[in-house]
Structure formats: structure tokens, C-alpha cells
Amino acid sequence: MTGLPYFPTDRRTLLRSSMLLGAGAALLPGAGFAQSDARAAIRAAAAANTAADIKRIQDWIALPTIAAENRNVPEGAAYMEELARAAGFTGVRQVPTDGVPGVVGFMDNGARQTLGIYFMYDVKQFDPAEWSSPPLEARIVDKPDWGKAIMGRGAVNQKGPEATFLAALHAMKAAGVTPPVNIALICEGEEEIGSPHFRQIAETPDVLAALKKCSGIFIPASWQGPTGAVNVNLGSKGVVELELVASGEKWGRGPKGDIHSSQKAAVDSPVWRLVHALNTLVTPDGNTVAIDGWFENVRPLTEREKELVRQAAAAGNEELTKASLGITHWIDDLSFEDAMIRLAGQPTVNIEGLVAGYTGPGGKTVLPGRGVAKLDLRLVPNQTRDEAVRKLRAHLDAQGFPDVEVNVSGGYDPTETAEDSALIRAELAAYAALGVEARLNPRLAGSWPGATFTAPPVSIPAGHFGLGHGSGAHAPDEYYVVESTNPKVAGITDATMGYVEIMYQLAALA
Known part of the structure; x- marks a missing residue:
């Protein structure tokens, strides 16, 4: 899943960061939710749980698991187990590997559709001297143009978004609502060193069987820029x-x-x-x-993929994108459009x-x-x-x-997910229901271990989903917005309801 104002630049998010400015969106409290159904009760519970949801993120940040330093490995896995059990998962356990253990959990809600959720519980290294706020204290800070945010290592990459997905499950439980999908949770503690043993977790027999039942799997993300728009990624390098x-x-x-x-x-x-x-x-x-x-x-980009990049570049703001990256020229003095095509395809x-x-x-x-x-x-x-x-x-x-x-x-390996897959259709439907503009992106220039899911033996769609904003992954002063002052960008309650919405949209698919 790195510190620019609203352009994450870690190895999972660079392409998205350079293509969304200029797209409009209108995120309103409760937008897209029919007030006569369970979502209204869930939203009320989510709002009531706000303080606990923020503290959950802060407490998690206070316990960093850093695989590169062999830091807090047993403690991090045990804490991930606690979080999963508290959110309602059953069969929660550690899965040993030749390196750092993984954690899995399951939720059988008697539903027709099953959703896979991927978590990483490790974070990047940090130097406290480079931070304006102690990286493990997870203080609430004011971010101009964004609102109040948690600042700490792992705030947006990925503990904030992941804990917000858990907040959705806590809100549903508090509202007395059963999630409309079954859920398979798979977590690893080595993503920041390239997931060297992740396949050992995913191919454990009962885990593999659960994953193969999933209509798709995603990693929670918080990638809204100032317009509120998001990308729906069809692949990653x-x-x-x-x-x-x-x-x-x-x-x-x-x-x-x-x-x-x-x-x-x-x-x-x-x-x-x-x-x-x-x-x-x-x-x-x-x-x-x-x-x-x-x-x-x-494999060269197809004409369809190039056209998607061109559309995003045309809607973007080249100068603001350059400023966010601290550059004045694209490689080989290419145009913005050609640079973005190269970013996706090279x-x-x-x-x-x-x-x-x-x-x-x-x-x-x-x-x-x-x-x-x-x-x-x-x-x-x-x-x-x-x-x-x-x-x-x-x-x-x-x-x-x-x-x-x-x-x-x-x-x-790289990963690819079909545009007409159940996961992508559910993501687009959820964003549409929330009034958020979503743009198809052929390939994320960054990387995540989605190929473990899209390739045999799992062979399911995989991607990213989520509302909200944060930045600074892999960098000092990493943050995750919890109280947004931008009406088009989700705070923690709206982001929580985004995860609720995709569950209902996936459940409604034929």
C-alpha cells in the first residue's frame, strides 16, 4: 500500500495518484443509502462508535510489526487475532510460515455470496527524528484542507483503512444486522518485505477452500483526492x-x-x-x-487500456500532479498522457x-x-x-x-482482474450508490500480492476498495483522516459505510 499531500506514492498506489485530479464527486452523509433499510441503523451505530473506532486505530499503531527488523512479530500476530475475533470472525488462528505467521478468520452468515478481505498487519520502518509527531503515539492532528487526522506509522498503510473495515462489522453487530455476505479474512505480516511466504498462507487447505468460494477479494484503501473521486484498479504491477x-x-x-x-x-x-x-x-x-x-x-497495453489512461489524464491536473511529486519534467520529456501510458505499461x-x-x-x-x-x-x-x-x-x-x-x-507476479468480474461490478455499484465518481484504471503502477489470489490455485478477482483519505505511506508524518472538512471526502463514519455498501452491492449481484 507513501508522503505527498494527497498522492500516495508507495509501491501500491503511484498510478492512481497521478490520474484523478479534476474528477468531481459528491459524498454526502448517508448518500446512496435507502433510509428504510438496515443501512440507516448501521450508520447510527457507526456514528455512535466513532470514538472506539478511532481508538482501535490508535492502539494498533502503537504496536508496530516490522518484518524487516523482526520487531513485534509474535505480538503483532496475536493482536491481529484479537482484532479479528472482536469483529465477529470465527476460526481465527495463526497460520505458520517459513517466516512471519499469517492470521485467518471466517464469517459464515448463511449468505449466497462470499467476500474475501486481505489485510497486512506489518508496517514500514521509521525514524522518529523525521516526524513532527511521534510515529507510535497516533496523535490527532489538524491537516489543512483535510480535517482531523491520526498521524502515525501505518495510519493509512494500511491500519487505518483496515480498522475502518472492522468498524463496519462492529457497527453491524451493534445495530443487530447480519452482514449480507460471508467473509473470509486473510492477513499477513510480511507485505512490506515483498510477501515472501504469503502463498504458504493462502494455499493452506482450509484457507484455500474458503478463498475459492469468494466472488472476489480486496484490500481496504483510502485513496480519495480533494475532489472525492476514486480509481477502480483492474490490475497492479x-x-x-x-x-x-x-x-x-x-x-x-x-x-x-x-x-x-x-x-x-x-x-x-x-x-x-x-x-x-x-x-x-x-x-x-x-x-x-x-x-x-x-x-x-x-504484454503491451490494449487499446482499451490506453483509452482508459487517456481519459483519466484528460480529466487530471498535470501541474498539480507534478507539484505533488516534486518534479518539473516527465521522463524523456513525454506529454502527460504519454507519461501516464508509460507508467501503466512499462x-x-x-x-x-x-x-x-x-x-x-x-x-x-x-x-x-x-x-x-x-x-x-x-x-x-x-x-x-x-x-x-x-x-x-x-x-x-x-x-x-x-x-x-x-x-x-x-x-x-503482476495481477489482472476482468472489468466484468463480480468484484469490479460491486465496487462500481457501491461508489455509484454513494455518489462518488469512480474511474476504471487499467493498472496500478504500484504493487501488492494480489497475484496470489488472481492466479491458480485461488483464481478469483482481486483489487482495492474504500473511501477516505490519507497520505505519507513509507514516509514521515503518515496520516489518515478521521474527521473530514471536505464534504467530498469521507471521514471515518462515511468510510465505514462504504464498506457496508459494497457488502450489500455484492450480495445483490445475480
Whole structure:
């Protein structure tokens, strides 16, 4: 599921962020809800539960599970179990993996349709010194143009939206209303490191059986911009996260550890070797992948997909989008429309970080014995994670870098969901009932492990759904709006009712 004012830029949300400005919406309290049915009672219960719903988010933020640091792993899984049980799920348990455990729960409401819900209970690392408010205190702050918001690590990515989905179940329980769908809940604690063991959870026999009954599955999201409009994503790019490591020890040249930099005149540098290896992965401008065979399985965007991108770009605000990203030009000086088409359709190799030698204040004259480049590879249909890693390794070998290590930490394939699937139809119907403008988006440039659901053996539609607003995922000062001052953007009660609405819309599908 990162800090721009209203443009999340984490690996799940970048395309959406650049295409919605200018679209109009009218989110009104209770909009789309027939006052004679159960929704009115549910809304009253949701409003009464507001303080408890906000505290639920704050308490969850106070207990961060950070897989990359092995922080609070047992505690995080146990807390996820507590949240699921309190919301009414049965059969709640931890599912062990070769890494961090998952959590599953089920709700059999005797309904005809079953809805799958995906949660991640882990969050990104943080440096408290970079925050204006302590990242684990989840204080309520004023966000100009948005309203009151919870600020803390995980506020919008993804604990705020997920806890708001749970708030919908609490409101239905308080109103004495049985949800109109059955629900299968599947949670993981490793999404922020690329979900390396998530398939082990999803393919556990009883979990797999429950998932296969679902008409679709979504991750709760809060992606409304200032106009209130939302995107309905028909897919997401895949991702591979990895490190390339060059060392004197593996190379057989250069030092095994750091030595005095004066020795460079006589000794090879593993860090320069890493730089040269990186240069072979892309064209000289860094903009196009040059790994051997990289594009042979890439499925180009269809004309329908390109048209959807063009429509969104035409309705957008290019200058405001550039400002939100802190840029003045698109890649290769492309037009806004062409840049957005490229964003949806192009696979990438990105350097997340470079680490070697001394990086503290001042200088330290060393010749490092080891250099590390942290990369992410974004994949489009019909690429796969395994193919990408295999081709990267073969390319480095062919270019004369067999000693450069490729250490994969996680990742997953791209995902695609049919426009006429039950999940997408229910999402569009729910947004329409709420008076929210929704625009079909062919592919999210960010990534999430939806391929676990869309590919065999699960093979169900998967996507994102939700109202509300937040930003700053992966960045300092992450926040989630709970009391909106923008009438077109949902606060926590309206966002809660959004999850109620999609349940009723899915239940009504033939």
C-alpha cells in the first residue's frame, strides 16, 4: 500500500495518484443509502462508535510489526487475532510460515455470496527524528484542507483503512444486522518485505477452500483526492525486491574489507565493479531496462487500456500532479498522457539505495571491500517474478559479473482482474450508490500480492476498495483522516459505510 499531500506514492498506489485530479464527486452523509433499510441503523451505530473506532486505530499503531527488523512479530500476530475475533470472525488462528505467521478468520452468515478481505498487519520502518509527531503515539492532528487526522506509522498503510473495515462489522453487530455476505479474512505480516511466504498462507487447505468460494477479494484503501473521486484498479504491477552485492571476497580481486583509499592506485575496487554492473541493467539514460530478454514476454497495453489512461489524464491536473511529486519534467520529456501510458505499461529497474564504505559526516578515506545496491523490479503482464530473477542472473553472468550476488528478499507476479468480474461490478455499484465518481484504471503502477489470489490455485478477482483519505505511506508524518472538512471526502463514519455498501452491492449481484 507513501508522503505527498494527497498522492500516495508507495509501491501500491503511484498510478492512481497521478490520474484523478479534476474528477468531481459528491459524498454526502448517508448518500446512496435507502433510509428504510438496515443501512440507516448501521450508520447510527457507526456514528455512535466513532470514538472506539478511532481508538482501535490508535492502539494498533502503537504496536508496530516490522518484518524487516523482526520487531513485534509474535505480538503483532496475536493482536491481529484479537482484532479479528472482536469483529465477529470465527476460526481465527495463526497460520505458520517459513517466516512471519499469517492470521485467518471466517464469517459464515448463511449468505449466497462470499467476500474475501486481505489485510497486512506489518508496517514500514521509521525514524522518529523525521516526524513532527511521534510515529507510535497516533496523535490527532489538524491537516489543512483535510480535517482531523491520526498521524502515525501505518495510519493509512494500511491500519487505518483496515480498522475502518472492522468498524463496519462492529457497527453491524451493534445495530443487530447480519452482514449480507460471508467473509473470509486473510492477513499477513510480511507485505512490506515483498510477501515472501504469503502463498504458504493462502494455499493452506482450509484457507484455500474458503478463498475459492469468494466472488472476489480486496484490500481496504483510502485513496480519495480533494475532489472525492476514486480509481477502480483492474490490475497492479508485480515487484521483485533484491540486493546486488559486489565484494572483494566473492570477486577474488580488491580487498576483503575496507582499506586505506591511497591503495586505490594498486588495488581493485568492488564498489566500482558494482557501479559498472548496475550500468549494464539499463540504457545510458537509466530509463529503459537493458537486461537480456527482459521484454520478450511483456504484454503491451490494449487499446482499451490506453483509452482508459487517456481519459483519466484528460480529466487530471498535470501541474498539480507534478507539484505533488516534486518534479518539473516527465521522463524523456513525454506529454502527460504519454507519461501516464508509460507508467501503466512499462516494466522497470529502480535503485532504491546504495550502501558502501563510510557514509557518516565528513570524509573517511577508505577503499570499501563491499558494496550493496538495493533494487526493485516492477513487472507487467505477462512477466513473472521467477522469470525476472532468472534473466537478471543470466544477464550479469553474460556481462562478466558472475561474482555479483543477487539476493532476493521478496516479490510477486503482476495481477489482472476482468472489468466484468463480480468484484469490479460491486465496487462500481457501491461508489455509484454513494455518489462518488469512480474511474476504471487499467493498472496500478504500484504493487501488492494480489497475484496470489488472481492466479491458480485461488483464481478469483482481486483489487482495492474504500473511501477516505490519507497520505505519507513509507514516509514521515503518515496520516489518515478521521474527521473530514471536505464534504467530498469521507471521514471515518462515511468510510465505514462504504464498506457496508459494497457488502450489500455484492450480495445483490445475480
